[in-house]
Amino acid sequence: xxxxxxxxxxxxxxxxxxxxxxxxxxxxxxxxxxxxxxxxxxxxxxxxxxxxxxxxxxxxxxxxxxxxxxxxxxxxxxxxxxxxxxxxxxxxxxxxxxxxxxxxxxxxxxxxxxxxxxxxxxxxxxxxxxxxxxxxxxxxxxxxxxxxxxxxxxxxxxxxxxxxxxxxxxxxxxxxxxxxxxxxxxxxxxxxxxxxxxxxxxxxxxxxxxxxxxxxxxxxxxxxxxxxxxxxxxxxxxxxxxxxxxxxxxxxxxxxxxxxx
Amino acid sequence: xxxxxxxxxxxxxxxxxxxxxxxxxxxxxxxxxxxxxxxxxxxxxxxxxxxxxxxxxxxxxxxxxxxxxxxxxxxxxxxxxxxxxxxxxxxxxxxxxxxxxxxxxxxxxxxxxxxxxxxxxxxxxxxxxxxxxxxxxxxxxxxxxxxxxxxxxxxxxxxxxxxxxxxxxxxxxxxxxxxxxxxxxxxxxxxxxxxxxxxxxxxxxxxxxxxxxxxxxxxx
Amino acid sequence: xxxxxxxxxxxxxxxxxxxxxxxxxxxxxxxxxxxxxxxxxxxxxxxxxxxxxxxxxxxxxxxxxxxxxxxxxxxxxxxxxxxxxxxxxxxxxxxxxxxxxxxxxxxxxxxxxxxxxxxxxxxxxxxxxxxxxxxxxxxxxxxxxxxxxxxxxxxxxxxxxxxxxxxxxxxxxxxxxxxxxxxxxxxxxxxxxxxxxxxxxxxxxxxxxxxxxxxx
Ligand SMILES: Nc1ncnc2c1ncn2[C@@H]1O[C@H](COP(=O)(O)OP(=O)(O)OP(=O)(O)O)[C@@H](O)[C@H]1O
Ligand SMILES: [Mg+2]
Numbered sequence: 001x002x003x004x005x006x007x008x009x010x011x012x013x014x015x016x017x018x019x020x021x022x023x024x025x026x027x028x029x030x031x032x033x034x035x036x037x038x039x040x041x042x043x044x045x046x047x048x049x050x051x052x053x054x055x056x057x058x059x060x061x062x063x064x065x066x067x068x069x070x071x072x073x074x075x076x077x078x079x080x081x082x083x084x085x086x087x088x089x090x091x092x093x094x095x096x097x098x099x100x101x102x103x104x105x106x107x108x109x110x111x112x113x114x115x116x117x118x119x120x121x122x123x124x125x126x127x128x129x130x131x132x133x134x135x136x137x138x139x140x141x142x143x144x145x146x147x148x149x150x151x152x153x154x155x156x157x158x159x160x161x162x163x164x165x166x167x168x169x170x171x172x173x174x175x176x177x178x179x180x181x182x183x184x185x186x187x188x189x190x191x192x193x194x195x196x197x198x199x200x201x202x203x204x205x206x207x208x209x210x211x212x213x214x215x216x217x218x219x220x221x222x223x224x225x226x227x228x229x230x231x232x233x234x235x236x237x238x239x240x241x242x243x244x245x246x247x248x249x250x251x252x253x254x255x256x257x258x259x260x261x
Numbered sequence: 262x263x264x265x266x267x268x269x270x271x272x273x274x275x276x277x278x279x280x281x282x283x284x285x286x287x288x289x290x291x292x293x294x295x296x297x298x299x300x301x302x303x304x305x306x307x308x309x310x311x312x313x314x315x316x317x318x319x320x321x322x323x324x325x326x327x328x329x330x331x332x333x334x335x336x337x338x339x340x341x342x343x344x345x346x347x348x349x350x351x352x353x354x355x356x357x358x359x360x361x362x363x364x365x366x367x368x369x370x371x372x373x374x375x376x377x378x379x380x381x382x383x384x385x386x387x388x389x390x391x392x393x394x395x396x397x398x399x400x401x402x403x404x405x406x407x408x409x410x411x412x413x414x415x416x417x418x419x420x421x422x423x424x425x426x427x428x429x430x431x432x433x434x435x436x437x438x439x440x441x442x443x444x445x446x447x448x449x450x451x452x453x454x455x456x457x458x459x460x461x462x463x464x465x466x467x468x469x470x471x472x473x474x475x476x477x478x479x480x481x
Numbered sequence: 482x483x484x485x486x487x488x489x490x491x492x493x494x495x496x497x498x499x500x501x502x503x504x505x506x507x508x509x510x511x512x513x514x515x516x517x518x519x520x521x522x523x524x525x526x527x528x529x530x531x532x533x534x535x536x537x538x539x540x541x542x543x544x545x546x547x548x549x550x551x552x553x554x555x556x557x558x559x560x561x562x563x564x565x566x567x568x569x570x571x572x573x574x575x576x577x578x579x580x581x582x583x584x585x586x587x588x589x590x591x592x593x594x595x596x597x598x599x600x601x602x603x604x605x606x607x608x609x610x611x612x613x614x615x616x617x618x619x620x621x622x623x624x625x626x627x628x629x630x631x632x633x634x635x636x637x638x639x640x641x642x643x644x645x646x647x648x649x650x651x652x653x654x655x656x657x658x659x660x661x662x663x664x665x666x667x668x669x670x671x672x673x674x675x676x677x678x679x680x681x682x683x684x685x686x687x688x689x690x691x692x693x694x695x696x697x
Contacts, residue, residue: 058603060599060602060603089602089608090607093605093606093607094605095605096602096603096604096605097604097605100603101603103596103599103600103603105594105596106596107594107596107597107599107600108600109597109600109615109619110619111618111619120604120606120614120615121604121605121606124606124610124614125604125605125606125607125610169604170603170604173604173605318672318676320633321633321637321675321676321679322637322672322675322676323636323637323638323639323640323641323651323675324637324640325640325641325643325644325651326640326651326654326668326671326672326675329651329654329655329658329664329668330664330668330672333658333664333668334664334665334668337664337665338665411542412542415543415544415545415546415548416545417545418545418546418547418548419545419547419641421547421644422644429545429547429548429551432551433551433555436555440559441559442551442555442556442558442559443552443556443557443559443560444559446548446551446552446555446556447552447556449548449551450544450545450548450549450552453543453544453545453548454540454543454544455543457542457543457544458539458543461539461542461543
């Protein structure tokens with residue numbers, strides 16, 4: 001898979017992304033590319049900028065420098081003559097529908113059932129018919145093994161179930177890539193498995209995925225590439241079986257020591 | 262503008278009248294309201310129930326109706342307080358109702374386990390109240406008290422309805438001889454707004470002071 | 482005491498009560514409609530909008546309600562605008578109530594977790610749709626309880642309409658007193674009507690609070 005993936009042209013390129021928050025450089029020039037259908041895992045200590053990077057990738061926050069290129073086109077900027085002009089929030093929405101995102105805290109709409117959560121965006125953003133999208137939503141719920149929870153409200157579901165609905169909700173927009181930010185961190189150990197299984201299946205289906213995770217076993221088995229972030233830079237990168245087994249830097253050694261404890 | 266200049270001394274007098282009525286009413290109703298709250302806590306149902314009815318009635322009635330009651334109905338039973346006297350009585354009756362609730366809420370917020378602790382130490386009820394409970398109540402109630410005051414000054418404009426020559430009444434007389442009613446009413450509103458703003462600053466200072474120093478009601 | 486002044490004038494009391502209810506109802510509806518955009522402006526990206534909305538909030542909290550009624554009724558004619566007394570009263574009361582309501586709405590909108598806004602953005606849902614379909618419905622549970630408890634204030638405020646020549650309850654009371662000179666009976670009757678209306682509002686408030694507590 002690694003070789004096949006690497007041969008394809010990159011779907012997403014990140015060039016020199018810098019992000020300053022509260023007067024501090026959180027990201028200090030991040031570079032990497034993601035091939036279509038590959039899985040990139042981002043690891044690193046708390047505060048190293050992983051979430052910030054992921055939020056930059058779909059422009060929830062706008063990088064201060066550098067560029068993000070999606071399918072050969074710069075994201076968030078359009079060229080007008082010889083100058084680059086920032087896109088408005090409205091113009092970014094189209095890009096965001098192509099890049100799904102799942103959060104650590106689920107963020108389901110609490111007043112809606114599982115099904116309603118899933119069909120909301122396809123209906124209001126893509127303007128699709130309810131009957132048509134409901135069918136797809138049922139299929140998605142089957143895929144995340146929640147056919148029996150169609151009418152459940154978020155507060156009636158376990159964290160693992162909520163997170164799987166959140167994944168289904170993102171998939172309902174038919175994204176070309178998915179961003180996962182520590183999606184199992186808020187879950188009890190016995191609930192992590194069911195979410196990771198769904199993610200593993202997605203990867204096997206060829207979904208392009210960028211994920212932040214502390215589940216080293218999962219990362220080793222599923223990721224094509226690992227990026228280790230430290231203080232706003234990518235300190236180490238490579239194949240998980242190399243990087244995780246033979247960490248070169250003292251920082252990664254220390255980090256792995258901590259998470260495997 | 263000419264009218265305003267001509268009437269300036271009257272506006273000044275009216276402002277002064279508004280301020281001293283407010284200070285008097287606030288002082289009296291705070292003292293009585295707080296006392297009644299403690300009394301209700303001490304005496305239980307027989308006192309607290311009628312007080313609840315009292316406070317519900319006077320918080321629910323429009324201030325105008327209360328003032329009219331003092332100004333028009335009391336003389337009918339032989340108690341004529343005049344316009345300023347009626348207004349002061351009316352606002353005090355309403356003020357007591359609100360202060361009673363503010364201090365009751367403060368009393369309720371005090372951790373009751375403290376009372377057990379003081380009893381175990383052999384402190385009397387009154388000593389406990391004075392040394393332990395009331396200082397806490399004041400800290401807890403202070404922000405709500407300040408909020409009430411900041412929102413309460415402007416209600417004194419209603420006194421104009423019972424012939425008190427406060428700011429709004431003077432304005433009303435002045436607009437009768439002016440071709441700039443909007444301007445004059447804005448002046449009156451600004452005088453009230455200025456007093457209210459001073460109280461709002463006080464409110465902000467008090468609530469910050471009391472919420473940070475005592476870790477109460479911390480807001481994001 | 483002579484209660485015939487009340488009984489013989491019952492129809493007047495009834496129509497005055499209806500006026501009071503109508504004024505209060507119109508005020509609550511209009512003020513909420515105005516308060517929503519003001520609340521959203523309060524946290525806008527544009528400094529100017531934030532500034533306008535903060536100024537509005539401060540002004541309405543600092544100015545007497547009566548002064549706004551006077552501005553609408555006695556002040557506007559300076560610019561050739563003559564409002565019907567009822568319209569002037571509703572205008573003044575609405576301006577004030579919107580200032581209070583915008584704060585409740587703002588608190589409600591802020592109480593919706595940031596993750597909800599973020600989820601909407603990540604799904605590509607435009608802000609206008611997100612607010613209407615997803616955020617505001619969630620905010621309502623925080624907004625409604627203070628909004629309903631504020632209805633009492635609004636009812637009390639409606640009495641001020643009598644001072645700009647509207648014959649609602651208080652106005653009717655003053656008129657009747659001035660030509661029957663039976664202040665005690667009339668004021669007691671009016672006070673009871675106000676307290677009944679207030680009781681109804683307290684009931685509404687309880688219902689709202691209960692409904693939202695049950696959902697938690
Ligand atoms: N809005 C902000 N303003 C100022 N600093 C911020 C802001 N958001 C994040 N930070 C800081 O940026 C740093 C990186 O945050 P980020 O959330 O990206 O870390 P992370 O690697 O995802 O950590 P974790 O594993 O805890 O999720 C942190 O030190 C954080 O305090
Ligand atoms: Mg993070």
